[in-house]
Amino acid sequence: MADIKSQAERSKNMSAIRSRETKPEIKIRKALFAKGFRYRLNVRKLPGTPDIVLPKYRTVIFVHGCFWHGHEHCYLFVVPTTRTDFWINKIRINKENDNKAIENLLHDNWKVLTIWECSIKGKYKLKFDELIDKTVSFILSDEKQQVMRSSE
Numbered sequence: 122m123a124d125i126k127s128q129a130e131r132s133k134n135m136s137a138i139r140s141r142e143t144k145p146e147i148k149i150r151k152a153l154f155a156k157g158f159r160y161r162l163n164v165r166k167l168p169g170t171p172d173i174v175l176p177k178y179r180t181v182i183f184v185h186g187c188f189w190h191g192h193e194h195c196y197l198f199v200v201p202t203t204r205t206d207f208w209i210n211k212i213r214i215n216k217e218n219d220n221k222a223i224e225n226l227l228h229d230n231w232k233v234l235t236i237w238e239c240s241i242k243g244k245y246k247l248k249f250d251e252l253i254d255k256t257v258s259f260i261l262s263d264e265k266q267q268v269m270r271s272s273e
Contacts, residue, residue, distance in 0.1 A: 145241040146172050146184040152253045158260065167231070169222025178260050180232040183219070187238045191216045195271070197239050227265055234259050237270045245271035 150173060153160065161174045171181035187197035191212040201208050223233050234256065240247045247255075252269060259267045 143184065143186070145236075145238055148241060148249070149173065149182070149184060149236065149253070149256070152249070153256070156253070156257055158257075168225040168229075169219065171226075175260060178232070179230065180234065180260050181226055182234045182236060182256070183223075184236050184241075185219070185238060188212075189215060190219060190237075192237050192239065192270070195237070195239050196245070197243060223266070232259070232264065233266045235268045237268070239271035240269045243271065247271065 150160065150162075153173070153175075158175060159177070161176065163170050163172060164174045167174065167181060169183065172184045173182040175181070185192065187195045188199070189212070192198045200212075223235075226233050236252070236256070239245060240252060241249070247269070255267075255269060
């Protein structure tokens with residue numbers, strides 16, 4: 122199936138997609154701030170440049186978009202029908218980089234929480250209060266790693 126947009130239009134659309142300050146990320150940050158947590162954003166000195174860093178709790182939070190990070194078996198992750206090889210390779214590299222960053226953070230005694238986009242928005246999303254309560258529980262726990270995804 123051919124793309125309905127020209128290459129220039131598609132390129133413009135794709136370049137407008139943010140890697141920081143996304144709506145799901147902002148929603149989580151505001152809820153954590155309201156609960157009394159203070160954090161730093163996009164700390165480049167840490168592997169993978171985590172979206173949210175809570176230094177006091179030695180915890181990092183990644184808010185992953187299901188498409189860009191290749192969320193397996195998720196309805197929000199669909200490989201484009203044009204330039205399929207390019208996209209499969211790009212998403213594979215993103216996943217490899219994510220895994221390396223998490224491995225390095227865990228090795229450096231950071232706690233790592235990954236929150237998938239589908240758990241915040243979409244038809245199978247978790248209740249937001251429940252998601253935040255689970256996030257707070259993780260931050261305060263002794264667990265080293267947790268992943269939150271949709272309730273599908």
